[in-house]
Amino acid sequence: MDTTTFIIEKGTIIVVVFAITMLMAMYSTWAERKVAAFLQDRVGPNRAGWGGLLQPLADGLKLFTKEEFFPNTPNKFLFILGPGIAMSTALITSAVIPWGDKFHIFGKDVVLQATDLDVSILYIFGVLSIGVYGIMIGAWASNNKYSLMSAVRASSQMISYEVAMGLAIISILMMTGSLSLKEITIQQAEMKWNIFYQPLAFVIFLVCSFAETNRTPFDLAECESELIGGYHTEYSSMKMGFYLFAEYANMFISATILSVVFLGGYNYPGMEWAEQNWGVNIANIIAIAVLFAKICFFIFFYMWIRWTIPRFRYDQLMNLGWKILIPLAVLNIILTGIVMVLFN
Amino acid sequence: MSNIVLPAEHRYNKIIQERQNEDGSELAILNLGPTHPATHGIFQNILLMDGERIVEAEPTIGYIHRAFEKIAENRPFYQITPLTDRMNYCSSPINNMAWWMTLEKLLNIEVPKRAQYLRVIVMELARISDHIICNSILGVDTGAYTGFLYVFQYREKIYEIYEEICGARLTTNMGRIGGFERDWSPKAFEKLDAFLEEFPAVWQEFENLFTRNRIFIDRTVNVGAITAEKAMAYGFTGPNLRAAGVDYDVRVAQPYSSYEDFEFDVPVGKSGDTYDRFCVRNAEVWESLKIIRQALEKMPAGNEFTADVPAYHLPPKEDVYQDMEALIYHFKIVMGEVPVPVAEVYHPVEGGNGELGFYLITDGSRTPYRLHFRRPCFIYYQAYPEMIKGSMLSDAIVILSSLNVIAGELDA
Numbered sequence: 113m114d115t116t117t118f119i120i121e122k123g124t125i126i127v128v129v130f131a132i133t134m135l136m137a138m139y140s141t142w143a144e145r146k147v148a149a150f151l152q153d154r155v156g157p158n159r160a161g162w163g164g165l166l167q168p169l170a171d172g173l174k175l176f177t178k179e180e181f182f183p184n185t186p187n188k189f190l191f192i193l194g195p196g197i198a199m200s201t202a203l204i205t206s207a208v209i210p211w212g213d214k215f216h217i218f219g220k221d222v223v224l225q226a227t228d229l230d231v232s233i234l235y236i237f238g239v240l241s242i243g244v245y246g247i248m249i250g251a252w253a254s255n256n257k258y259s260l261m262s263a264v265r266a267s268s269q270m271i272s273y274e275v276a277m278g279l280a281i282i283s284i285l286m287m288t289g290s291l292s293l294k295e296i297t298i299q300q301a302e303m304k305w306n307i308f309y310q311p312l313a314f315v316i317f318l319v320c321s322f323a324e325t326n327r328t329p330f331d332l333a334e335c336e337s338e339l340i341g342g343y344h345t346e347y348s349s350m351k352m353g354f355y356l357f358a359e360y361a362n363m364f365i366s367a368t369i370l371s372v373v374f375l376g377g378y379n380y381p382g383m384e385w386a387e388q389n390w391g392v393n394i395a396n397i398i399a400i401a402v403l404f405a406k407i408c409f410f411i412f413f414y415m416w417i418r419w420t421i422p423r424f425r426y427d428q429l430m431n432l433g434w435k436i437l438i439p440l441a442v443l444n445i446i447l448t449g450i451v452m453v454l455f456n
Numbered sequence: 457m458s459n460i461v462l463p464a465e466h467r468y469n470k471i472i473q474e475r476q477n478e479d480g481s482e483l484a485i486l487n488l489g490p491t492h493p494a495t496h497g498i499f500q501n502i503l504l505m506d507g508e509r510i511v512e513a514e515p516t517i518g519y520i521h522r523a524f525e526k527i528a529e530n531r532p533f534y535q536i537t538p539l540t541d542r543m544n545y546c547s548s549p550i551n552n553m554a555w556w557m558t559l560e561k562l563l564n565i566e567v568p569k570r571a572q573y574l575r576v577i578v579m580e581l582a583r584i585s586d587h588i589i590c591n592s593i594l595g596v597d598t599g600a601y602t603g604f605l606y607v608f609q610y611r612e613k614i615y616e617i618y619e620e621i622c623g624a625r626l627t628t629n630m631g632r633i634g635g636f637e638r639d640w641s642p643k644a645f646e647k648l649d650a651f652l653e654e655f656p657a658v659w660q661e662f663e664n665l666f667t668r669n670r671i672f673i674d675r676t677v678n679v680g681a682i683t684a685e686k687a688m689a690y691g692f693t694g695p696n697l698r699a700a701g702v703d704y705d706v707r708v709a710q711p712y713s714s715y716e717d718f719e720f721d722v723p724v725g726k727s728g729d730t731y732d733r734f735c736v737r738n739a740e741v742w743e744s745l746k747i748i749r750q751a752l753e754k755m756p757a758g759n760e761f762t763a764d765v766p767a768y769h770l771p772p773k774e775d776v777y778q779d780m781e782a783l784i785y786h787f788k789i790v791m792g793e794v795p796v797p798v799a800e801v802y803h804p805v806e807g808g809n810g811e812l813g814f815y816l817i818t819d820g821s822r823t824p825y826r827l828h829f830r831r832p833c834f835i836y837y838q839a840y841p842e843m844i845k846g847s848m849l850s851d852a853i854v855i856l857s858s859l860n861v862i863a864g865e866l867d868a
Binding site: 151154261264335337338340424425426427428 | 484486492493494507508595596597598599600601602605606609665669671672674675848849850851853
């Protein structure tokens with residue numbers, strides 16, 4: 113494969129993945145409102161476009177045209193850097209996600225993954241932990257006590273839940289023996305989904321992903337009834353849009369990771385049969401659709417939870433993280449080890 | 457950190473400077489309000505915070521003080537109801553009725569049974585709408601928004617019933633001396649029946665959403681608990697006192713408007729914490745529904761909606777144009793020329809969130825000499841700093857909304 117085709121191929125995939133992430137994040141805002149409306153016996157947005165489908169565009173336009181307000185802060189650079197970090201970390205995670213198997217086009221195999229890193233999971237964890245800097249820096253630079261409290265809450269929450277999340281994923285890694293998401297996906301073919309082998313790890317990971325994406329019941333960093341808006345209290349215009357957008361992009365990424373690591377990614381029952389009978393390309397299109405169906409299910413699940421249950425208090429959140437989730441995750445690792453040794 | 461939060465001479469600044477924590481951390485001042493979303497109105501709390509924990513609190517009131525007591529001294533008696541509307545605006549019919557009952561006590565007017573029952577119905581509806589708001593906002597403040605919107609539809613239905621009765625929704629200005637200004641329309645009864653049919657299932661669903669929810673229980677049990685002795689010492693009444701285990705209910709202790717005719721329980725809590733307050737209010741909604749059903753059943757036939765008090769009740773407009781006597785009464789009532797006895801009256805009712813009392817002194821003139829409102833919210837708010845001391849910021853929000861402190865009533 114020569115360099116030009118390689119650049120064209122990967123460039124196209126990167127642009128497409130980027131566009132899809134943006135699009136999913138945009139339409140998650142629409143979906144959030146529609147799901148909330150559905151759960152609350154309302155109609156939801158229905159003015160801009162059919163069923164309110166143009167609502168995200170209208171919102172974006174509105175945010176762009178709003179006045180850009182700067183609080184009386186000594187550090188304007190950090191104030192702008194905050195949402196920038198939040199947004200960019202939310203978008204670069206999608207680079208290592210295997211969106212589908214391979215297409216066979218122009219006599220070539222095109223793999224639907226921007227890059228197949230050997231340490232994809234480490235990469236994702238690294239990027240996710242940088243994400244909290246966006247919140248911390250922005251909130252610190254806001255020069256507002258509510259924002260500061262939110263920054264403290266967000267960082268301690270992120271740190272404690274990342275530990276549990278990492279420990280939960282270790283048991284998966286013990287089974288798969290690989291940090292590559294592609295490898296993990298391939299190993300889950302033919303319904304050998306990790307959720308069946310590691311239900312406890314799945315539950316822990318799911319709970320932690322709520323905390324990582326700052327959503328109810330773990331939305332302490334931005335709970336509007338206590339901290340007004342938390343870290344984005346002082347933000348306006350598209351800088352605030354970036355924070356909100358980053359939250360939805362994060363939600364999309366978390367849903368994707370959950371589907372890839374635990375629900376078999378793009379695998380679906382009968383994939384091999386479809387490949388043999390309908391050809392690689394059609395089987396692969398179905399695979400992509402299946403992956404997105406799984407992602408959409410998790411996104412809906414996040415929203416469902418958000419509009420149903422109350423949020424924790426700060427100390428209860430810490431208790432849950434350190435006293436319940438982390439011991440459970442460690443226990444899960446031990447159990448996995450024992451089972452692996454016994455049954456190999 | 458911002459340095460323009462408070463004037464430097466506030467006593468908390470001194471405490472911050474004097475207190476040296478071993479780990480080098482500092483206390484901080486946090487302004488909760490006056491425009492904080494969780495204050496449901498406008499009141500300020502200056503909190504001295506140790507991280508997330510509240511060390512001390514200092515409430516400031518008066519942000520929407522409109523001097524109702526003073527305004528009332530310059531108004532004829534029948535023009536005071538609009539002022540009462542604007543106190544606890546979540547249950548204004550109770551305030552209106554309480555004011556008319558105070559006047560009827562002053563003037564020794566016997567209200568016919570049917571009008572009394574109608575009053576009971578509308579007061580219980582108001583209590584339901586008050587509790588709907590309080591409990592669902594408690595959900596919002598803990599982060600569960602859906603329950604709020606879900607039951608809010610039914611507050612809307614209650615408002616539609618008010619609309620049929622008096623034409624207004626929020627600030628109802630309902631009733632007159634002796635009863636109501638006109639009979640309730642058949643549509644009002646229709647809507648009431650529909651409400652009684654649909655609402656119980658919805659309220660049951662709302663209860664199911666919260667009362668056994670683990671996160672909600674964790675957030676509310678033992679949060680803002682107050683003992684019965686302390687609550688009584690502060691002068692608590694209503695659901696907040698009953699949650700602490702004291703079964704004091706004005707409707708039972710000093711029945712008014714024929715409450716003695718109805719069978720209902722007074723729900724009582726144990727610990728006086730936020731969860732108990734929530735449960736007591738939930739249970740009271742069921743009791744209110746029971747009372748409304750009984751009132752509809754026992755309602756005397758006929759269409760008597762007011763006592764025969766031509767000197768205080770505006771005559772129908774047709775009569776004013778054709779009838780000499782009606783014209784005279786109309787003139788005298790509108791000009792406030794009807795004599796009242798010189799007296800001191802106190803009349804309490806069980807308001808949406810406690811004992812609402814009107815203390816009225818007259819000197820025989822067309823306006824009160826002095827009128828004092830016993831506003832339960834004002835009394836609860838005194839206990840607030842003590843209740844939140846040592847708790848987390850999140851608890852402070854939840855306690856405030858479970859006390860159901862309504863700014864309009866607090867500041868009057």
